[in-house]
Structures are given as structure tokens and as C-alpha cells.
Amino acid sequence: MSVVRPMMNRDSQFFWDGTAAGELRIPKCNACGTLRFPPGPACQACDAYDRGYQVAAGTGTVYSYVVHRHPPVPGKELPIVIALVDLDEGVRMVGEVVGVDDLEIGDRLRVDYNRIDDDLTLPVWRLSNEEGR
Amino acid sequence: MSALSGKAAIVGIGATEFSKESGRSELQLSVQAVRAALADCGLTAADVDGLTTFTMDTSSEIAVARELGVPSLRFFSRINYGGGAACGTVQQAAMAVATGVADVVVCYRGFNERSESRFGQFSLSAATQVNTNGLDNAWSYPMGLGTPAATVAMQARRYMHEYGATSEDFGAVAVADRRHAATNPNAFFYGKPITLEDHQASRMIVDPLHLLDCCQESDGAVAIVVVSAERAKDLPQKPAYITAAAQGSGRDQYVMTSYYRDDIGIPEMGVVGTELWRQSGLGPDDMRMGILYDHFTPYVLMQLEELGFCKPGEAKDFVKDGAIEVDGRFPLNTHGGQLGEAYIHGMNGIAEGVRQIRGTSVNPVADVQHLVVTAGTGVPTSGLILSA
């Protein structure tokens, strides 16, 4: 079974255009500068509908994680490690951590990109050597 | 006390057998459960004028009404968010009968979620639904996070990190459930108690969750009959009065993936609790026991905290030494819960709450004046206070 494809709409397309271009884009309010994740059409801070994005540095810290062993996950060879990553910019996202078989809360990660095909590139994360373990 | 408190009662409960392969359609299961619930309280299909169920249920209200031969429906509604709907369906019914919008409302839930579409598997349909829930799932499912156990394990890991709870603490819930199921002939795990050692030795599904932290997948149906407190007096069963009925959704809420707020626990259950206490004028100390939704053990600990039975992080101590077993300080899930009896999306738990009020549970708790029942956790959810 192939990988699960994300549903997209005009509020979220920019994110996937970003990963295809090797950028991790964080939705940003053009009116007041507030970042958020996941994206949505409104700013939760100032109510504006003027959406933009900021390219993330691509570094973050493990907030929580799991090691998924059962049952099967489409497009994946188990086990896989999946983390909640607190980006240095202050937002949080879910991502697969590749190249490890376990993790610790507080580990430092750096983003990478897994190109599935012309239409989909998934962000993935790797242990970063600069800090953490 | 709210305008709703005590105005409605559960007077009938009914269920099919709970199995791994029912051998009949989901619609037939629901119809049989509704008939059983009506027979339980001496009513017939001709008395029914309202039906409520889950948005997820595959049997529409009109299909159930057709098979039953209900002449006309004046009220029908559905509640979203998976198992979080359970007590919400009863809230809908209570509001309808308390206001005179309907007289006899039946809440039902029936499915073959073991022999047909399995609930424990990775859900492609959840990831591809054409609505905002599907869009929300774009941030987890494609990354590989898409089974119920995995989404819960993410919260459980953080909870363990913050409060020092351990897998053994979660195991206390599984042991209690299976002890209660062992004496319940209707439970799938009738006669099959487990020890904490069994729990610890069961295989890892998604670290840190073991197999025995996860509820079953079940085939079956449950139905609940709700009428006004006035009407209840004329019916044969002792009424379980609905003293409070609440729904709850928290800040920055998602379905099973509310990961983007500071607290990745279950504050939506805190919303339910606050509203239950407000409506009833009661508090945790007034509850003799509880039926807390237990599709995964860590959520039972988190619920004890959110509902105010103990402080944040203290549930691991609360559940120790058999405190949540039938002869303990605060018994939970005396039917065996969804780990032990069956996973009927919380509706079987409501039925057990009614049996405890009636005094007909196979694991009776003495002197139950009030008890609390909750619905699915990790999702926008709901709860009830039932009273004698």
C-alpha cells in the first residue's frame, strides 16, 4: 500500500508547495506576524484573513514520541518512530523521525525531505548532532 | 441546578450479544438492541417518536425506524466525533423529552467493528474524508500517525514524562476491567481475569502502550430509552435520572490529535466535568463510582484528574491497591469496561451505569445514589451524572 496522501485545500497548499521546494513553511499572519500550526484561514491573534508564511530554520526539539509497531501503516516498514517536534520558532508538528529506532524527549532534530513523487514531498526528521545526545 | 437536571430518565436498556463476528448487518444489530431496550421498559415501537445516534453510525434513523415499524419520528439527531458522542446522544434525548419536543427517544449504536471495518487499524477513510476533519488529519496520517493507539501513545508518553506515571499505573486499569469482566457473562472476557504481570508481558503495540492497554474491537449494539421523569414513574424499571448531561470541546481542539496546544492532555473532559458539576450542584465527592471511557488505559488516569477526583499527576496514586476495583474506594467500569466487556463506543458503559442505579449489575456497588459516566476521550466528548 502506498503512503497516505494529505487532503489539501487553499489554506494548506502552500505548505506542500514548500516541502516540494525543500522549505518548511510555517503559516504566518501578514497583519500581525503571529505564527501558528497547523494552518487555517484566520489569525487566532488578530482575526485577520491575510495569510503568509515564514520559512522555518528546520530545527526543533522532541516534545513527545512513539514507536509504532502494530498494526500496518500504509507505505511504511515497521517499526517507525514518530515525534511531536517543537520547532525553534515556537510551533509544534508531527513528523516521522528516520534513522533511529528510539528517541528521548528533549532530543534535537533537523528536518529533511522525503520526495514521494511530483505531487508529494513529506517532511521527515533526523537526529541533529549539534546538541542533544 | 440547571433546567435539565432531573427532568429526564433512562428507563430502558438493551443490547445484542458482544462478539467478534455477529454474522448479521449493522442495521440488524441496532434494530435488535432497540427492540430489547423497549421490551425492557414495557414500551413498543409505536411509542417511539425520537431517535439519536452517532454521526459515525452506518444505520440512519429512518432505516432503524422502518425496520422497527415506528409510525412517525418527531425528533432525530446525530453527534459527531466518534466515541465522544456516547453521552451526547443521551443529552440530546434528555433535552428533547424535557422540553416536550418528543416523548420517547431511543439512543442507539451498532456496528461490526471487528468483523467488518476494524477500528484498531490505520484509517484511510479518516485521512481522506472531504471536510475539515480530513484536512486536520493531513498533519498526522501521512507522517504515519494514524491508528487510535498511536495517537493516544503520543499523549501517554508526555503524560508519563510530566508526572512520572508508569506502564504499571496504566496496567491497574486493565487489571480492574478484566477482573470485572471475569464475572460478567455478557463480557467477551468472561472468566478471563489478568494480572499486572500479564499486562506487562503483553506485546508492545505502540510504545508505550501494550496490547492490554488497548480495548477490544467488537461487534454488537446497545440502545438506551429516555423519557421524561414524569413518564418514567409509570414504567416498570427503576428510573436512572439524568441529573446532568454535558458535552465538551477545548481550546484548539482536534480529533485524537490535539497536539498543538500547551496541554496535550484531555482538557475537553475538564469542560465536561465543570458542566456536570454546574448542572447538578454536585461534586466528585458525591459520586459513589464511575464508568470512565476506557478505549486506552492512560485516558482513565487523565479523566480522574480532569473530572476533579484527584489533582493533576495524582491519578497514578489514586488507582493503586485496587482502589478502582468493585470492592475498592471508587469502583470504575464494573461491567468490565471496553477492555473487558466490549467496545460499543461507550454505550455499553451507560447501560452499566443504569444497572448500578437499578441494583442489577453483576458487580453491584452498594448504595449508589449518584455516578458519573463519560464518553470517548481524545475527541470532543460528553458525560452524564445518573442518579437513583
Ligand SMILES: [Zn+2]
Ligand atoms: Zn494576526
